[in-house]
Amino acid sequence: xxxxxxxxxAAMSLTKRQMQFxxxxxxxxxxxxxxxxxxxxxxxxxxxxxxxxxxxxxxIIAGIIGGIAVSILSKSQLSVSGPxxxxxxxxxxxxxxxxxxxxxxxSVSVAGILQILVGIxxxxxxxHFIPSAVIKGMLAAIGVILISKQIPLLIGYxxxxxxxxxxxxxxxxxxxxxxxxxxxxxxxLAAIFLVIVSFxxxxxxxxxxxxxxxxxxxxxxVVLAGVLLAILFERFIPSFQLQKSQFVNIPExxxxxxxFPEFSALWKNSEIWKNGVIICFVASLETxxxxxxxxxxxxxxxxxxxxxxxxxxxxxxxxxxxxxGLPITAVIVRSSANAEAGARTKFSSFTHGLWLLLVVLFGVxxxxxxxxxxxxxxxxxxxxxxxxxxxxxxxxxxxxxQFMPFIVTLVSILFTDLLIGVLIGMIYAIxxxxxxxxxxxxxLRRGKRGENYHYVIDLAINVSFLNKGRIIExxxxxxxxxxxxxxxxxxxxxxxxxxxVIQEFKQKAHHKKIQLKLKDIPKVETIALH
Numbered sequence: 001x002x003x004x005x006x007x008x009x010a011a012m013s014l015t016k017r018q019m020q021f022x023x024x025x026x027x028x029x030x031x032x033x034x035x036x037x038x039x040x041x042x043x044x045x046x047x048x049x050x051x052x053x054x055x056x057x058x059x060i061i062a063g064i065i066g067g068i069a070v071s072i073l074s075k076s077q078l079s080v081s082g083p084x085x086x087x088x089x090x091x092x093x094x095x096x097x098x099x100x101x102x103x104x105x106x107s108v109s110v111a112g113i114l115q116i117l118v119g120i121x122x123x124x125x126x127x128h129f130i131p132s133a134v135i136k137g138m139l140a141a142i143g144v145i146l147i148s149k150q151i152p153l154l155i156g157y158x159x160x161x162x163x164x165x166x167x168x169x170x171x172x173x174x175x176x177x178x179x180x181x182x183x184x185x186x187x188x189l190a191a192i193f194l195v196i197v198s199f200x201x202x203x204x205x206x207x208x209x210x211x212x213x214x215x216x217x218x219x220x221x222v223v224l225a226g227v228l229l230a231i232l233f234e235r236f237i238p239s240f241q242l243q244k245s246q247f248v249n250i251p252e253x254x255x256x257x258x259x260f261p262e263f264s265a266l267w268k269n270s271e272i273w274k275n276g277v278i279i280c281f282v283a284s285l286e287t288x289x290x291x292x293x294x295x296x297x298x299x300x301x302x303x304x305x306x307x308x309x310x311x312x313x314x315x316x317x318x319x320x321x322x323x324x325g326l327p328i329t330a331v332i333v334r335s336s337a338n339a340e341a342g343a344r345t346k347f348s349s350f351t352h353g354l355w356l357l358l359v360v361l362f363g364v365x366x367x368x369x370x371x372x373x374x375x376x377x378x379x380x381x382x383x384x385x386x387x388x389x390x391x392x393x394x395x396x397x398x399x400x401x402q403f404m405p406f407i408v409t410l411v412s413i414l415f416t417d418l419l420i421g422v423l424i425g426m427i428y429a430i431x432x433x434x435x436x437x438x439x440x441x442x443x444l445r446r447g448k449r450g451e452n453y454h455y456v457i458d459l460a461i462n463v464s465f466l467n468k469g470r471i472i473e474x475x476x477x478x479x480x481x482x483x484x485x486x487x488x489x490x491x492x493x494x495x496x497x498x499x500x501v502i503q504e505f506k507q508k509a510h511h512k513k514i515q516l517k518l519k520d521i522p523k524v525e526t527i528a529l530h
Contacts, residue, residue, distance in 0.1 A: 026347045033343035034351035037080055039220035040337045041067075041352055042359065044382070046248055046367070047375035048083040051149050052091035054101060054326055057254050059083045060360055061325035065316050067353015070328065071346045073312035076304040078294045079287075080334035080349040081316060083326040085382045086286050087279065089145045091326060093417060094275040103272060105261040109321030110276030115284055115314030124306035127288045133402045134425040135289065136395055137409030138282075141421060143386025144414065146379055153376035154195050156188025156246060190233055190240045191373040197229060198222045198377035217337055219378050226374030248370045254360055258324040279317075283329045287313050290330040297339050333382060405429040434466060441467030441498075444474065453482040459521075461490060465497040475505045480512040488520040499524040 041063050049059030059082075066081030074081075095104045118124055127135075205218040233241040251257040266272060291304040309330070316328040338348055359367060396403045409425025416424075441463050445456040455478060460467075478484060486502060488494055503524055509516040 026345065026351075029342045029344045030348035030351065033338055033341035033348040034355065036214075036217060036341035037334055037338045037343075037348060037352040038355040040217045040334050041080070041082055041356065042367075043219045043223045043370070043375055043378050044085070044331075044333065045083055045356070046370065047379045047382075048085055048088055049326065050153075050372060050375055051085070051088040051146060051379055052083075052326060053095050054091060054104075055257075055259065055324070056248055056250050057258065057360070058101075058324055058326045060250075060356055061258070061323055062320045062328050063356045064353050064360070065320045065323070065325055066328040067349055067351075067356060069319055070312050070316040071350040071353065073308075073315055074304075074346065075308050075312075076291050076294070076330065077300075077302055077346050078298055078335060078339050078343055078348075079291050079304065079330040080338050080352065081287075081313065081328050081330050082334060084283070084286055084329040084331050085146055085333075085379065086139065086142045086386070087282060087327050087329065088149070089142060090275070090278055090282060092149070094271075094279070097271050098269065098275065100262065102259050102262040103265045103269065104275070105259070105321045105324060106263070106266050106272045107275040107279060107321070108325070108327050109261060109318050110273060111279035111283060111327060112314045112317030112319070112321060114276060114280040115310050115317060117314075118280070118284060119307040119310030119312075119314060122307045124284070124288060124310045127285055130285070130422075130426065131405060131429040133395065133405040134409045134422060134429055135285070136391070137406040137425055138285075138413065138422055140387040140392065140406070141410045141413035143383040144410070146383035146386070150376035150380050150383075153372050154191070154380075156191030156242070156373060188242065188246065188373075190230075190242050191246060191371070193240075194226050194229055194242075194371055195373050195377050198226060198374050201225050202377070202381055214341065219381075222378060223370055223374055226371050227369045230369065230371050242371055242373075246372055248368050248372065248375070250364050250367055252364055254364060260324055261321060279327050283313065283317065283327050284310060286332075287330040290332040290335055293332060294330075294335045294339060297336075300344075333385070401432050405432065437464060437466045439470070441470060442474075449483065451481075453479060455482060455484045457484070457486045459486070459488045459491045459494060459498075461492050463491060463494045463498050465495045468495070468497045468501060471498060472501055475501070475508070478512075478514060480514065483515045483517075484509065485517045485519065486521060488518075488522075491520070494522070496524060 042060075045059035045063040046056055047059075049056045052059075063082040066083070070081040091104070094107055095101055098104050098107070118126075201222050202218045205221050210218065230242055230247075287309060288306055291306075291309055295301075295303055313328060313330065320326065320328050334352075338352075341348075343349075392406075395406045405425050405428050408428045409421055411421075412424040413421030415421075441460050443458045443460070445458070447454045457474070499522060502518070502521055506516060508514075
């Protein structure tokens with residue numbers, strides 16, 4: 001009854017013909033796809049909460065809102081929204097800086113409001129101005145951080161305060177002296193064994209069984225195997241069993257334990273707004289990249305309106321912050337699983353949100369049987385997907401001008417934070433743009449007529465002030481008695497500074513007995529500075 005009521009509310013704005021299309025697509029394709037996406041989303045929602053240093057329920061709340069609320073508002077038919085692995089490092093840092101999860105929730109809602117404004121003012125195209133090498137470097141850095149954060153959990157350590165959000169804090173002297181003995185005592189052979197089995201299951205399933213049983217993703221199979229093994233250890237090998245603290249722990253009465261934003265801190269702490277801007281930027285970037293990628297594999301060639309998507313995602317983040325959830329984005333892992341499972345409309349994403357809601361209402365005891373170390377194995381697989389050596393090598397093969405901004409962005413994020421690292425990467429990428437612009441600006445043809453040199457300088461389509469220095473150097477090097485032709489026939493724009501340089505060269509050419517011919521070069525008045 002609940003599902004039927006929600007479906008009717010979601011479909012009120014649709015025409016009769018659209019209703020028929022959606023109903024048929026749901027029955028034939030979307031229902032089955034929604035189950036597949038649910039199996040992918042549930043372990044990721046839990047794992048991302050864990051990796052973010054947030055309450056475990058917060059990831060599921062974000063998944064429910066991303067599935068239900070965002071799907072209703074979005075015009076993307078195949079993308080699936082929820083908590084994203086790419087934001088774990090940001091969330092962990094923000095929660096630590098702000099000192100309380102309730103204050104962090106304000107940053108999530110602020111990010112949502114900013115995203116709504118981006119959509120309203122039609123600014124979603126900002127991603128087109130970020131070099132792809134910088135974006136790839138950002139995603140790779142997030143993958144490295146995500147992997148590094150799972151290392152303690154892989155060996156059974158159940159106190160995440162051991163490690164921080166950045167990769168290198170895990171090997172500082174402070175950690176070495178303060179926690180090394182504690183870490184040794186916390187090592188669990190059962191957890192290590194479960195992790196090895198998890199990686200083996202992922203490999204076998206993806207290699208041999210994924211195409212034969214397409215509706216079951218490897219993440220769900222890994223969780224199922226981990227739960228069954230943990231039960232077997234407890235019943236038949238008590239000395240090898242996991243501790244209670246090494247399992248997911250969601251309160252039975254989850255809604256009575258949800259933390260809500262502490263609104264009194266909104267105007268007292270500027271870090272709330274700073275983190276809101278960071279979450280807005282990264283969440284928007286990941287959303288737009290994900291929807292663009294999914295649109296390319298849409299069998300109906302539907303294109304997602306970017307600004308409308310920002311309004312939908314912003315509303316989702318605003319609600320997620322209000323109700324104790326993590327930041328939301330359109331997630332490429334879930335969206336790809338949705339498309340591969342044969343989804344046709346957004347009712348697949350919508351329904352997967354309902355399945356998550358039903359789990360929270362009726363299935364918490366089952367979820368609490370999942371070991372943390374199994375979720376860590378799934379997150380390592382996710383992090384590896386973001387930082388694949390194959391992808392890094394592919395960027396390397398594209399040449400120095402792609403690889404250097406990529407590696408600078410990656411390393412900068414690991415040593416600083418995400419926002420500063422991206423800015424450093426963009427500045428470095430801009431350096432290459434300026435370098436090429438400086439080298440460009442014209443094409444030079446040089447020859448000799450008798451005893452005199454002959455120069456033909458064809459100006460480029462756009463000649464900016466950045467080309468001024470190189471043009472001055474070229475004109476100053478022309479020897480006396482030469483013949484020079486400067487052509488602007490192919491130029492759409494010639495900067496005023498460059499035109500002044502050419503006009504000033506007329507006087508120098510006369511003194512050096514240079515025969516100068518100007519073709520399609522506008523005349524300008526040079527202004528004396530004294």
